[in-house]
Amino acid sequence: MGITRRILLFALFHAYARSSRGFSKESDICYWHHPHAIDYPECDFAESRQRLVCFNGLQDEWKVKNESVQVLVLCEWPDTTFDPQEVLRGFTRLRKLMLANSNLTRLTTAFPIEAGLLEKINVTGTKLRALPKDAFSNLQVLRILDLRNNALEEIDVTTLDVPTLKHLHLAGNPLRCTEDTAWILDSDEGSVASRVVDRDKLLCTAPYDGRPLVPVVEIIVALRKECKRTICDCELVYVVGRVGKLTAQVIAFTSVNCSNRGLTEMPGFLPANTTTLRLTGNKIADLTPLTTNPVYESVLDLYIDDNLVESIVRLEGSDWLDRFRLLNLRGNKLTDLPTYALENVLRNGNAASLYLGNNSWTCDCHFTPSFQVLLIRYPHLVKDINDVRCAAESDNDNANKQIRDLTRTEICISPDEDSWLHPLDVLNVILASLIFLVLGKLLYDYWSFKKTGKLPWIVTKIP
Numbered sequence: 001m002g003i004t005r006r007i008l009l010f011a012l013f014h015a016y017a018r019s020s021r022g023f024s025k026e027s028d029i030c031y032w033h034h035p036h037a038i039d040y041p042e043c044d045f046a047e048s049r050q051r052l053v054c055f056n057g058l059q060d061e062w063k064v065k066n067e068s069v070q071v072l073v074l075c076e077w078p079d080t081t082f083d084p085q086e087v088l089r090g091f092t093r094l095r096k097l098m099l100a101n102s103n104l105t106r107l108t109t110a111f112p113i114e115a116g117l118l119e120k121i122n123v124t125g126t127k128l129r130a131l132p133k134d135a136f137s138n139l140q141v142l143r144i145l146d147l148r149n150n151a152l153e154e155i156d157v158t159t160l161d162v163p164t165l166k167h168l169h170l171a172g173n174p175l176r177c178t179e180d181t182a183w184i185l186d187s188d189e190g191s192v193a194s195r196v197v198d199r200d201k202l203l204c205t206a207p208y209d210g211r212p213l214v215p216v217v218e219i220i221v222a223l224r225k226e227c228k229r230t231i232c233d234c235e236l237v238y239v240v241g242r243v244g245k246l247t248a249q250v251i252a253f254t255s256v257n258c259s260n261r262g263l264t265e266m267p268g269f270l271p272a273n274t275t276t277l278r279l280t281g282n283k284i285a286d287l288t289p290l291t292t293n294p295v296y297e298s299v300l301d302l303y304i305d306d307n308l309v310e311s312i313v314r315l316e317g318s319d320w321l322d323r324f325r326l327l328n329l330r331g332n333k334l335t336d337l338p339t340y341a342l343e344n345v346l347r348n349g350n351a352a353s354l355y356l357g358n359n360s361w362t363c364d365c366h367f368t369p370s371f372q373v374l375l376i377r378y379p380h381l382v383k384d385i386n387d388v389r390c391a392a393e394s395d396n397d398n399a400n401k402q403i404r405d406l407t408r409t410e411i412c413i414s415p416d417e418d419s420w421l422h423p424l425d426v427l428n429v430i431l432a433s434l435i436f437l438v439l440g441k442l443l444y445d446y447w448s449f450k451k452t453g454k455l456p457w458i459v460t461k462i463p
Contacts, residue, residue, distance in 0.1 A: 029053055029073050029075065029098075030073065030075035030076070030098070030100040030101040030125070031100070031101055031125070039056065040056060040057075041054060041055070041056050041057035041058055041059045041078075042054065042055050042056060042059070043055075043058065043059045043062055045068075045069070047068070049071060050068060050069060050070040050071060051069070051070070051071035051072075051073065052066075052069045052071070052072050052073065053073040053075070054072075054073070054074050054075065055075045055076050056075075056076050056077075056078050057074075057077065057078045057079075058074070058087060062090070063087075063090060064090050065090045065092065066090050066091055066092075067092055067093045068093075069091050069093065069094060070093055070094060070095045070096065071094075071095065071096045071098075072088075072091060072094055072096070072097050072098070073098045073100075074097075074098065074099045074100075074102075075100060075101050075102070076101055076102050077099060077102035077103075077104050077126075078102075079104070080103055080104060080105045080106065080127075081104070081105065081106050081107075081108050082099065082104050082106070082107050082108065083107075083108045083109050084107060084109055084110065084111045084112060084115065084135075085109040085110070085111075085112045086109075088111065088112055088114065088115045089112050089114050089115075090114075091114070091115060092114050092115075092117075093117060094115050094117060094118055095117055095118060095119050095120070096118070096119065096120045096121075096122075097115075097118060097120070097121050097122065098122040098123075098124075099122070099123045099124075099126065100122065100123070100124045100125045100126065101124075101125045101126075102125070102126050102127075103126070103127055104123075104126040104127060104128055105126075105127045105128060105129050105151070106128065106129065106130060107128070107131055107132055107135060108132070109132060110132050110134045110135050110136070110137055110138060111135060111136060111138055111139055112138060113138045115138070115139070116138055116139060116140055116141070117141060118139050118141070118142055119141055119142060119143050119144065120142075120143065120144040120145075120146070121136075121139075121142065121144070121145050121146070122144075122146040123146070123147055123150065124146055124147070124148045124149050124150065124172075125149050125150075126149075126150050126151075127150065127151045128147070128150040128151055128152060129150075129151045129152065129153065130152070130154075131152075131156070131159050132159070133156060133158065133159055134159070135159055136159070136160070136162050136165075137162075139162065139164075140164065141164055142162050142164055142165055143164060143165065143166045143167065144165075144166065144167045144169075145160070145162075145165060145167070145168050145169070146169040147168075147169060147170055147173065148169045148170065148171050148172045148173070148198075149171075149172035149173070150172070150173050151173065151174060152170070152173040152174070152175065153173070153174055153175060153176050153205060154175070154176055154180065154181075155170070155175070155181070155183070157183045157192045160192050160195075161192055165195055166195060167195060167197050168192070168195045168196045168197065169196075169197060169198055170196055170198060170202060171198040171201035171202055171203075172201075173202075174203075174205035175202060175203070175204060175205060175213055176204070176205055177204035177205075177208050177211070177213055177216040177217055177220060178217075178220065179220060179221065179224060181213065181217050182217055182220075182221050184196065184199065184202070184213065184214060184217055185214070185217060185218060185221065199213075199214055200212070200214070202214065204216050204239075207237075207238075208236075208238075208239045211239045211241045211250060212241060212250065215241065215249075215250045216236075216239055216241075216250060219236060219239070219250065219252045219273070220236055222271075222272070223236055223252075223254060223271050223272075223273075226271035226272065227256075227271055229269055230256070230258070230267060230269060230270070230271070231258065231261050232256050232257055232258040232261070232267070233256070233257040233258075234254060234255070234256050234257075234271055235254065235255045235256075235257075236252060236253075236254055237253050237254065237255045237276070238252075238253040239251070239252055239253070240253070251273075252272075252273040253273065253275045253276070254271055254272070254273045254274045254275060254276070255274075255275070255276040255277075255278070256270055256271060256274050256276070256277050256278070257278040258277070258278060258279050258282070259278045259279065259280040259281050259282070259303075260280065260281040260282070261282060262282065262283065263279065263282040263283065263284055264282070264283045264284065264285075265284060265286060265289075266279065266284055266286070266287070266289040266290070266293075266296075267295075268289070268293065268295075269295060270295040270296070270299070272298075273298055274295070274298055274299055275298055275299060275300045275301065276299070276300070276301040276303075277296075277299050277301070277302050277303070278303040279302070279303060279304045279307065280303050280304070280305050280306055280307075280328075281305075281306045281307075282304075282306075282307050283307065283308055284304060284307045284308060284309065285307070285308040285309055285310060285333075286314075287304070287309060287312060287314060287315060288314050290302075290315060290318065290320045290321075291314060291315060291318040291319075291320060296320060297319075297320075299320070299324075300323070300324060300325040300326070301324075301325055301326035302324065302326065302327050302328065303326075303328040304327075304328060304329060304332075305328045305329065305330040305331050305332070305355065306330065306331040306332070307331075307332055308332065308333055309329060309332040309333060309334060310332070310333040310334065310335070311334070311337075312329070312334070312337050312338070313337075313338055316338050316341040317341065321341070321345055322345060322348065322350065323350050324345075324350065324351060325350060325351065325352050325353070326351075326352060326353040326354075327351070327353070327354055327355070328353075328355040329354075329355060329356055329359070330355045330356070330357050330358050330359070330384060330387070331357075331358040331359070332359055333359070333360065334356070334359040334360070334361070335359070335360055335361060335362045335391070336361070336362050336367045336371070337371075339367075339370040339371050339373075339374050340370070342374065343374050343377070343378075346374070346378050346381055351381055352381070353381065353383050354378075354381050354382050354383065355382075355383055355384050356382060356384065356387075356388050357384035357385075357386075357387025357388050357389075358384075358387055359388075360391035360392070361388065361389065361390055361391060361403060362390075362391065363390035363391070363396070363398045363401075363403065363406065363411060364411070365411055365412035368403060368406065368411045369408065369411060369412075371403060372403055372404060372406065372411075375388060375403060375404045376404060379404075385402075385404055386402060386404075388402065388403050388404065389401060389402055389403060390403060390406075397410075398410055398411070
């Protein structure tokens with residue numbers, strides 16, 4: 001770097017440093033305009049405020065014992081780590097520390113005993129991911145700890161449990177919303193949670209990205225408690241919510257998995273907000289609870305494949321059937337179903353997926369035509385339409401055929417019936433013969449009248 005440019009940058013920095021003395025908050029300093037091109041430490045000491053402001057590290061002259069500095073502001077720290085034992089050992093009268101706007105990721109040691117007079121620590125706008133377990137154990141008068149806008153995903157409560165701490169700021173961190181974060185719900189006086197002044201601004205990271213942390217953690221804790229009342233596995237899969245001016249509103253979507261549990265009937269209890277229920281591989285035959293038990297009101301996706309369900313007639317006209325989103329009935333004992341009721345449901349737009357394959361469907365002239373119409377009309381909803389086949393009966397020529405592709409003749413006429421002996425065919429032959437006979441007699445009478453002038457015998461007898 002040329003001498004002229006260095007002089008210019010140095011002048012700009014000191015002009016900034018002088019103007020920064022008028023700032024009411026140290027937090028403003030690191031984000032105010034300053035010469036980014038500086039690649040070496042630059043410090044400025046405001047004696048009247050006993051405040052030292054440094055960019056890009058600490059100059060050597062400030063690494064020795066400095067009893068005159070009570071406020072230390074470190075902007076754009078050049079390293080990814082910060083060693084409080086090494087950096088702060090000379091600042092024996094330090095009361096405020098600010099470390100901001102840097103790529104710092106880790107504090108390597110606890111704050112030293114020499115910094116025991118620290119009352120406020122502000123570490124903001126960094127990539128700090130974790131804190132040493134004993135980070136603040138030597139600080140006997142720490143009152144304010146500001147850790148906003150960092151990269152903290154988890155908080156070790158014991159690290160922050162400093163008896164003198166009054167105000168704790170944590171907003172802007174990608175905190176994980178899990179059971180381990182349940183400490184935030186502790187409202188007892190003196191708890192770490194009671195000292196968090198921005199609880200309403202805390203947000204979750206993935207998979208509940210941007211959702212308010214406290215309500216989500218409350219839901220997770222309640223779900224875990226309710227799930228213990230079942231033999232199933234429970235998971236909070238999604239949360240819809242937003243943070244308003246006064247309150248945080250969330251709607252939870254919970255998945256409950258009771259597959260392969262040997263159940264002979266549907267569970268009598270489900271956790272609140274259960275939207276997806278998996279009952280695959282049990283021995284359930286009765287679906288009546290869907291219409292009678294209020295715990296199923298929120299269930300939108302039901303997987304009850306590979307069970308013993310023989311009929312869904314009880315669901316006809318029910319509220320649940322009208323609002324379901326996914327219904328998996330594969331591999332049950334179904335032979336027919338109320339197609340007219342099901343078609344009304346598929347037409348209303350709520351249903352998105354229906355699975356009917358691997359059942360022993362009846363293929364006769366009474367049920368199959370309407371069922372086939374339903375399959376052809378809604379192929380985008382019946383996801384396994386290729387597996388919807390006639391029952392595999394040894395005495396049925398339609399056995400295991402795809403119902404969608406059957407012709408009406410295959411459905412309604414039995415192959416062992418001789419068509420010429422069919423009563424309808426015999427009646428048709430008789431009627432056709434009579435028609436030809438009447439037409440022949442009419443032509444004969446017309447020819448006879450033209451030739452002889454005599455009317456037909458039957459005409460002479462009519463009065």
